[in-house]
Amino acid sequence: MDAKHYGAGYLMDTGDFLKQLKIHSYTPFSLIKEGTIIDLGCGTGMDAVNMADMLGNGVKVIGIDHDPGMIEQAKKAVGVRENVNFVAGEVAPLDFEDNAVSGIRMERVIQHLPQPDKMFQEVYRVLRVDHPLIIVETIWNSLNFYTAHIEIEQKVRDYLTGKKVNNGWAGNKLTSDLLSNGFREVRLETHCMVVRSKEEANRYLFLDRILEEMTDKKVLTEVEVADFLQTLLLADEKGCFTCSMNLVLAKAVK
Numbered sequence: 001m002d003a004k005h006y007g008a009g010y011l012m013d014t015g016d017f018l019k020q021l022k023i024h025s026y027t028p029f030s031l032i033k034e035g036t037i038i039d040l041g042c043g044t045g046m047d048a049v050n051m052a053d054m055l056g057n058g059v060k061v062i063g064i065d066h067d068p069g070m071i072e073q074a075k076k077a078v079g080v081r082e083n084v085n086f087v088a089g090e091v092a093p094l095d096f097e098d099n100a101v102s103g104i105r106m107e108r109v110i111q112h113l114p115q116p117d118k119m120f121q122e123v124y125r126v127l128r129v130d131h132p133l134i135i136v137e138t139i140w141n142s143l144n145f146y147t148a149h150i151e152i153e154q155k156v157r158d159y160l161t162g163k164k165v166n167n168g169w170a171g172n173k174l175t176s177d178l179l180s181n182g183f184r185e186v187r188l189e190t191h192c193m194v195v196r197s198k199e200e201a202n203r204y205l206f207l208d209r210i211l212e213e214m215t216d217k218k219v220l221t222e223v224e225v226a227d228f229l230q231t232l233l234l235a236d237e238k239g240c241f242t243c244s245m246n247l248v249l250a251k252a253v254k
């Protein structure tokens with residue numbers, strides 16, 4: 001991305017907003033009784049901690065993130081838990097032996113990787129045969145605001161998918177990427193995220209900032225943005241503001 005709009009606070013907010021999807025993404029690991037599970041791109045560590053609590057002391061959960069600030073935030077959440085740890089590192093290479101890991105989870109990570117092939121290869125290398133890989137990703141081109149401004153909405157989708165996000169088609173390409181890297185039993189589920197106010201759209205999608213960026217880059221005119229915002233504010237005032245976007249949960253095994 002051109003500018004990093006997200007941080008620990010944003011991840012905590014969206015973590016609460018997507019709570020049920022997150023819990024659903026932990027379920028495939030519930031039968032694992034020993035070994036190590038990686039939460040790759042763990043952010044503030046909430047998911048790693050939740051999985052550690054769910055799985056008990058027989059399983060070690062390791063959260064990995066490239067941002068040292070996120071790792072420091074995550075370590076504060078460990079408390080007395082002995083089955084969770086956080087380390088700073090990249091998605092590739094991974095500091096594990098071949099076939100050493102009992103499960104891997106990633107949430108909204110691949111969209112930040114312009115070239116994710118090395119990551120998929122590393123995940124495949126370290127994962128044990130018949131063990132699960134779970135991925136949650138955003139489908140950026142599914143974003144809708146349900147207005148009459150069809151052209152403006154399309155420009156927003158195109159900007160986010162093709163320019164703002166490093167790998168904006170990551171969620172759409174998951175089936176192909178998983179199969180081409182040797183994973184089996186690939187299954188996808190779609191989950192719709194809906195926000196009902198402009199305040200929520202700003203909190204979760206940074207809507208005003210995105211529109212400002214698009215104006216600065218001449219992707220949208222000031223008149224287009226003003227008309228679009230006026231329509232959204234009217235919908236907000238009338239109680240019918242709706243913004244939705246799909247996320248995909250992919251399950252696969254090595």
